[in-house]
Amino acid sequence: MIAVDLTVNIGKLKLRNPVILASGTVGYGNEISEFADLSKLGAIVTKSLSLKPRKGNPPQRIVETPSGMLNAIGLANVGVEEFVKDKIPFLAQHDVPLICNIAASTVEEYVECTNILNGEDIIKAFEINVSCPNVKDGGLQFGNDIKSVGKVTEAVRAVTDKSLIIKLSPNVSYISEFARVVKDAGGDAVSAINTLVGTSFNIFTRRPKIHNVNGGLSGPAIKPVALAKVLEISRKVDIPIIGIGGIMNWKDVIEFMIVGASAVQIGTLNFIDPTSSVKIVNELEEYCTNNNFKKISDLTASYII
Amino acid sequence: MIAVDLTVNIGKLKLRNPVILASGTVGYGNEISEFADLSKLGAIVTKSLSLKPRKGNPPQRIVETPSGMLNAIGLANVGVEEFVKDKIPFLAQHDVPLICNIAASTVEEYVECTNILNGEDIIKAFEINVSCPNVKDGGLQFGNDIKSVGKVTEAVRAVTDKSLIIKLSPNVSYISEFARVVKDAGGDAVSAINTLVGTSFNIFTRRPKIHNVNGGLSGPAIKPVALAKVLEISRKVDIPIIGIGGIMNWKDVIEFMIVGASAVQIGTLNFIDPTSSVKIVNELEEYCTNNNFKKISDLTASYII
Amino acid sequence: MQIVKSPLIETTEVQENIFIQKVHSPEIAAEAKPGKFLNIRVSETIYPLLRRPFSVCDVDGEYIFLMYNVTGEGTGLLAHKMPGSFIDILGPLGNGFNIEGDYDTAVILAGGLGAAPFPFLTRKLDGKKNILSLIGGRNKKDVITYNLKNVLTASDDGSEGMKGNVVDLFKANLKELTIKRIKVFACGPTPMLRALKNVCIDNNINCEVSTECAMACGFGICQGCPIESCQNQDTYLLVCKDGPVFNVKDVLL
Amino acid sequence: MQIVKSPLIETTEVQENIFIQKVHSPEIAAEAKPGKFLNIRVSETIYPLLRRPFSVCDVDGEYIFLMYNVTGEGTGLLAHKMPGSFIDILGPLGNGFNIEGDYDTAVILAGGLGAAPFPFLTRKLDGKKNILSLIGGRNKKDVITYNLKNVLTASDDGSEGMKGNVVDLFKANLKELTIKRIKVFACGPTPMLRALKNVCIDNNINCEVSTECAMACGFGICQGCPIESCQNQDTYLLVCKDGPVFNVKDVLL
Numbered sequence A, B: 001m002i003a004v005d006l007t008v009n010i011g012k013l014k015l016r017n018p019v020i021l022a023s024g025t026v027g028y029g030n031e032i033s034e035f036a037d038l039s040k041l042g043a044i045v046t047k048s049l050s051l052k053p054r055k056g057n058p059p060q061r062i063v064e065t066p067s068g069m070l071n072a073i074g075l076a077n078v079g080v081e082e083f084v085k086d087k088i089p090f091l092a093q094h095d096v097p098l099i100c101n102i103a104a105s106t107v108e109e110y111v112e113c114t115n116i117l118n119g120e121d122i123i124k125a126f127e128i129n130v131s132c133p134n135v136k137d138g139g140l141q142f143g144n145d146i147k148s149v150g151k152v153t154e155a156v157r158a159v160t161d162k163s164l165i166i167k168l169s170p171n172v173s174y175i176s177e178f179a180r181v182v183k184d185a186g187g188d189a190v191s192a193i194n195t196l197v198g199t200s201f202n203i204f205t206r207r208p209k210i211h212n213v214n215g216g217l218s219g220p221a222i223k224p225v226a227l228a229k230v231l232e233i234s235r236k237v238d239i240p241i242i243g244i245g246g247i248m249n250w251k252d253v254i255e256f257m258i259v260g261a262s263a264v265q266i267g268t269l270n271f272i273d274p275t276s277s278v279k280i281v282n283e284l285e286e287y288c289t290n291n292n293f294k295k296i297s298d299l300t301a302s303y304i305i
Numbered sequence C, D: 001m002q003i004v005k006s007p008l009i010e011t012t013e014v015q016e017n018i019f020i021q022k023v024h025s026p027e028i029a030a031e032a033k034p035g036k037f038l039n040i041r042v043s044e045t046i047y048p049l050l051r052r053p054f055s056v057c058d059v060d061g062e063y064i065f066l067m068y069n070v071t072g073e074g075t076g077l078l079a080h081k082m083p084g085s086f087i088d089i090l091g092p093l094g095n096g097f098n099i100e101g102d103y104d105t106a107v108i109l110a111g112g113l114g115a116a117p118f119p120f121l122t123r124k125l126d127g128k129k130n131i132l133s134l135i136g137g138r139n140k141k142d143v144i145t146y147n148l149k150n151v152l153t154a155s156d157d158g159s160e161g162m163k164g165n166v167v168d169l170f171k172a173n174l175k176e177l178t179i180k181r182i183k184v185f186a187c188g189p190t191p192m193l194r195a196l197k198n199v200c201i202d203n204n205i206n207c208e209v210s211t212e213c214a215m216a217c218g219f220g221i222c223q224g225c226p227i228e229s230c231q232n233q234d235t236y237l238l239v240c241k242d243g244p245v246f247n248v249k250d251v252l253l
């Protein structure tokens, strides 16, 4: 029985396997490390970091929906400075590629955050969260405005040589157009998808269940949408894709790779079974062995249509 | 105990209650009428009708997903002429307002269909399905292009005095912009939402589970997204809204009305329990009685934010 | 066609991963015919969302029987239901087999779980017609002969009966069969039905097949279950409403 | 903190819609402390998706006990589990009550299902401290005194014990209580805890409250369960990780 090659490349970023922990679903790695051996994973993405610490939204921040959940955490995070000071030392003890997710409300702020973090060797890549209100352009989301996405990509690209991943919003008509802009602006890869906008109301109080009114929908409910977005990008634009959305087991990982993902991120599942990510890595290896795939990367975009 | 007023108005269209059967989920009413007394319902919407009969897509047309389903029926329908000849006589036997849903691939075709149907008194309103490829403008969906939606609305408005409802696509960033265009172009109301684009693959054959590759996601999985879209329209545009998406019981109906719907449509639920729509009407009446709502229409947009 | 909640009497595993469920459902029993099917809600929650279609395996007085194997979550949930719990049944659905007509030998031809509708058919034919049951499967575990009469078996790996598929078994017996006036009733994987169709056309044998397709509603409102018709290329037939049983000459397999 | 699948021993309905579930879980029993909680997966499918948090109601040797009422689908599924079936438990989670310190009377104060964590606390305090349990609810059915010691009750409608809420009951006994050196351990609806906080601040009584919040993970990775801190306005505390038990002085209720 020959050993299976689980390594995957996302642009210049080489990972030992395609299983990445998604931003905002594992904090800064501390708690999850009690359940999952980080050194067995492809990479870990931090909670979105902003220039200044953010307190986040008041409760209620989450609500369950059919096969999914809504969240409106409000980007609560310690801010880039404290992250470097207090969080990186812990992560440095673990042999796992670190991807820093950055959130900001102006192009300049994205750049500033990147500059502060860029010096840290342990950081292997940046994932830019464009699902944030663009304060300069009227508070509409960066992620839904193709020009803004181009600008942010270009500006951050200019200040870092690390792998640059743009995390795309699914709340658009044709996500591949955004992926093309990212590619043209020098981005190394895209992550797809972030959460879908949703809400939920209490029919007795007639008030929103989450304080922010709208929240981000995640979990298995959105998997079909996420797969369609990844497939659209994969068929239209030649750029590495990190597939995200509703992954609950190794089969879902394979499905995302088949439609075009080079790697995947696991989010909501961490809340339900924090040990699953490592289990999935092992199950992927078995699957490849049983089906004589020598390299798991051969699965990427192997769809037959 | 005073009688509850369940009637609702959608523009000039007055319905005995807010529960409508959604397009494509009850054919032309024949089969469902064996389970549900149509005369107890607010209205029934036909399967999308096209100018010529359509055979629809080859199998597999549907697949189940977590708390949802994907469909790609391919607008299989008998065409407007046969509809008038063969289907209207049956529907005429039932005391239920008939809403004709129209699908087309050019603006002219929408108008032509409307002209053919407009003479039928039994037809109380038209619902325009803009989730169709626009063959003239490169096959992208009418529904995702704000100009096309405006054009279709204006053109159809020009040839009919019946209530004109535009059924909006959810696969856009800001659905309220589309609702505003509909209002400005003379539309009487909007239906929100149609299905989300999704897909699903067989990981062993690496082929799409549905022949058309992409399908439309419906069912409880999409309810949070549908509610957010209805709320967005309701807060930004003064136009009656028919709420659609994942309704499984009377509580969901109330939730849609609270966020802004004047009436609702029930789709996928008809496949699981074809008797539910009539049950829901009775449960809505109970709810209003128990909570001393004299008019159910008072619930519309009664959200407290 | 109606929706009823009927109590589960017992679940028996007649062979490895082949379950027979006995349900007390006078309403369904009264309307059922061999070849008709039921669309069953396997959970009281909204997950799994859709009903699951199952053939009427047999009817005995007020009792109906299901036969299935656990292939996924839905059948798994069904198999775990406790006696006394209620099963939400929509049906009976579809057209069923036409057992009338001037033939004296009914040839039942089934692959794997295609055997499901035939205990009921056998019960109805018994005494009226001669019955020959040709039952095949991948291997011994896959060959289901539950409550069938006058059975010959075949398996791809030869672990049960003749080595080969059930259509080969049919061909092997064709000569002596075609002396008699036969009608074939078949159910199984589409490739098997396709092979069978060729044999029946070539030898102009009257044959009805029960087909399968992914379904949502099961009674004609979703248009989810098309099957290509040989008579009319402009429109599809619906497996749930026009079928699931078709004369093999009428559908493209 | 670990994930274990532990067999359900029995489910008892101790009073209308109040269920006690006995589970054999040596691993959890070993780590549990009064006031800690468990995040339980109520289904093997992905529906309902999230775990459900429940206090450790009691621990006896290798057995743990849950106390809950059926308020929705999750608790409904849990209540229907068969003895012998396995319960997927993530825990024990949170900080728990601090039972040390120089007080001689522990005043347990609970509203409705706020009683859940106190059988275990009572077991731990028994013999070490005097215990007074003040238990309230909307009505008789809502007052839960299961395995508590030295109980006084109150109900909003007067159908059980004193008419009024449990904080009124506390005030009614305040005079004689404040002669002693007491510490209050409370759990219940937030309005009740808020009212209690005022009383404790005014009379500068040492009081720990167990708080509630919608949760996803239960161990600090989702940031879903914020609670306002009195010390530091710039950041929230997390109910699941910094709590669920807080000194009443430390959190804004």
Ligand SMILES: Cc1cc2nc3c(=O)[nH]c(=O)nc-3n(C[C@H](O)[C@H](O)[C@H](O)COP(=O)(O)OP(=O)(O)OC[C@H]3O[C@@H](n4cnc5c(N)ncnc54)[C@H](O)[C@@H]3O)c2cc1C
Pocket: B063, B064, C037, C048, C050, C051, C052, C053, C054, C055, C056, C067, C068, C069, C070, C071, C072, C073, C074, C075, C076, C113, C116, C117, C211, C212, C213, C214, C215, C244
């Ligand atoms: C008319 C008809 C009669 C049938 N009679 C029987 C029978 O008597 N005994 C039996 O064991 N099986 C029968 N089947 C197949 C049976 O419906 C599936 O095995 C069952 O739906 C599997 O559900 P699941 O959740 O366990 O599997 P999953 O694979 O988890 O189901 C996922 C989805 O796919 C659908 N699906 C999966 N397999 C099939 C299939 N073969 N055909 C149609 N839909 C499928 C399910 O309905 C569900 O929507 C019949 C199918 C049809 C169409």
Ligand SMILES: Cc1cc2nc3c(=O)[nH]c(=O)nc-3n(C[C@H](O)[C@H](O)[C@H](O)COP(=O)(O)OP(=O)(O)OC[C@H]3O[C@@H](n4cnc5c(N)ncnc54)[C@H](O)[C@@H]3O)c2cc1C
Pocket: A063, A064, D037, D048, D050, D051, D052, D053, D054, D055, D056, D067, D068, D069, D070, D071, D072, D073, D074, D075, D076, D113, D116, D117, D211, D212, D213, D214, D215, D244
């Ligand atoms: C730390 C903690 C300890 C708890 N201990 C107990 C206990 O010992 N006994 C008991 O009966 N209940 C307890 N609860 C409340 C219990 O978690 C809910 O009753 C339960 O989650 C309801 O689930 P459901 O599916 O039946 O209800 P549903 O209303 O259908 O649940 C829908 C969603 O809302 C969440 N939810 C509903 N009610 C609550 C609530 N009160 N608090 C937090 N989330 C909620 C559910 O977890 C689920 O995600 C505790 C809650 C917390 C946070």
Ligand SMILES: Cc1cc2nc3c(=O)[nH]c(=O)nc-3n(C[C@H](O)[C@H](O)[C@H](O)COP(=O)(O)O)c2cc1C
Pocket: A022, A023, A024, A025, A047, A048, A071, A073, A075, A101, A129, A167, A193, A194, A195, A217, A218, A219, A220, A222, A244, A245, A246, A247, A265, A266, A267, A268, A269, D222, D223
């Ligand atoms: C509670 C929660 C918090 C999240 N926070 C962030 C975040 O800070 N930044 C970000 O880019 N994505 C965030 N996400 C989105 C996830 O990274 C992921 O894109 C999404 O949840 C879909 O994947 P899933 O279905 O596997 O959860 C968050 C998701 C959840 C559920």
Ligand SMILES: Cc1cc2nc3c(=O)[nH]c(=O)nc-3n(C[C@H](O)[C@H](O)[C@H](O)COP(=O)(O)O)c2cc1C
Pocket: B022, B023, B024, B025, B047, B048, B071, B073, B075, B101, B129, B167, B193, B194, B195, B217, B218, B219, B220, B222, B244, B245, B246, B247, B265, B266, B267, B268, B269, C222
């Ligand atoms: C099988 C199926 C067929 C449908 N066909 C149509 C159609 O022909 N025209 C249309 O406007 N919407 C069609 N729809 C969309 C529904 O009318 C509805 O907008 C959607 O299913 C969301 O509602 P639901 O979640 O209650 O099903 C179809 C939906 C399903 C599931």
Ligand code: FES
Pocket: C214, C215, C216, C217, C218, C219, C220, C221, C222, C223, C224, C225, C238, C239, C240, C241
């Ligand atoms: S399954 Fe719905 S039409 Fe056949």
Ligand code: FES
Pocket: D214, D215, D216, D217, D218, D219, D220, D221, D222, D223, D224, D225, D238, D239, D240, D241
């Ligand atoms: S519940 Fe996830 S952080 Fe508290």
